Amino acid sequence: MASYLHAFGAHLPERVVTNAELAERTGKTAEWIESASGIQERRWAAPETSIAAMGVAAAESCLKTAGFPTNKIGMLIVASGSGARGFPGPAAAIADRLCLLSVPAIDLPMASAGSLFGLALAMRLTETYGDILVVASEKMSPLCETEPIDPNTAILFGDGAGAALVSSRPGRWRMLDASLHTDGQYREDLACDGTSLRMNGLTVILQASRKMPASIEEVLARQNLSAQQVTAFLLHQANLNLLTRVAKALNVGPEKIFANVQRYGNTSSASMLIAATEWAEASPGKGPIVFSAFGAGFHWGALVADSAD
């Protein structure tokens, strides 16, 4: 049975944190931060704002765009790498606040690639569960403020949430195929223990710059599509320099790679769905779209969809 993407939604906290503000904390210059990451500013949530609260806001935004009633949701999948360790995860809290009191709500405790894995799982599960709401919500700012501050990671991250409605009912984009991968031998190269984050930037960038294009080409080849035929690439917004390299590896112009990392920073698993939300709101053209992400684990992959009409 085919699955369809109906709508996206996003929530971003109000507080804007500029490079100038972070320059004071990290000992770097605002210019260096932008040069190293492409990021000009990011959003940080208030201390009292929870991952669940941001996830609910993104979910409600998505359902409003879709014009779909919350009580018809058949399954909830919530990705978050920054959620508190232990149980239950944020899926239960988000389900409760959405008044989803009996449908299965699944946590994916995954960082950057979590929303991609959520979409791919939802694509395979709509036959059983009908309408599946995929939410990704991240509160990365506490990790950026933990002493001692690591300038190389503190400059990158922002807070936010994204959501997507996946359904067996015909919708705006038909989901065609997905490829998911994990290589656990690198699990210590990008990791968070709940209070601090450590990243081996050389390994992460080297692996991501190879694996994202490879997974995209893998899934496109299976659908007899070329990267040049793709209307837009909606990628995990890790770093503008990485997005540029992915475009180069795929031999496509940078205009095909949607980017909003400049304004929101790296919002981990939420970033791909926040990007999709803004891209969809801009009345994009028809044609194939590709999602791809890479993150801690390492987990990575790609998903291709096409306009349904």
Next chain:
Amino acid sequence: MPESSRPQRLRKLVQEVAGKPAPEDEQESLFESGLLDSFALPDLVSAIEKEFAIKVPDSDLNPRKFDSIARMDAYLADHM
């Protein structure tokens, strides 16, 4: 004209990617010295693959293998 040695060819690649002269000391870390950053590393690996007509498999994408001209030379000696 004599053919360039492998370290000479590697030094030239490093200079092209970094946009700065490569160190004379073949053992010097290209990353700790600040000559190359994390985003230059993928470019350097791609340049090595093109120059030496090899494919570096994902399992060999370890930054330590490309940390100095001497290490890159050793890697190529084992894979060419």
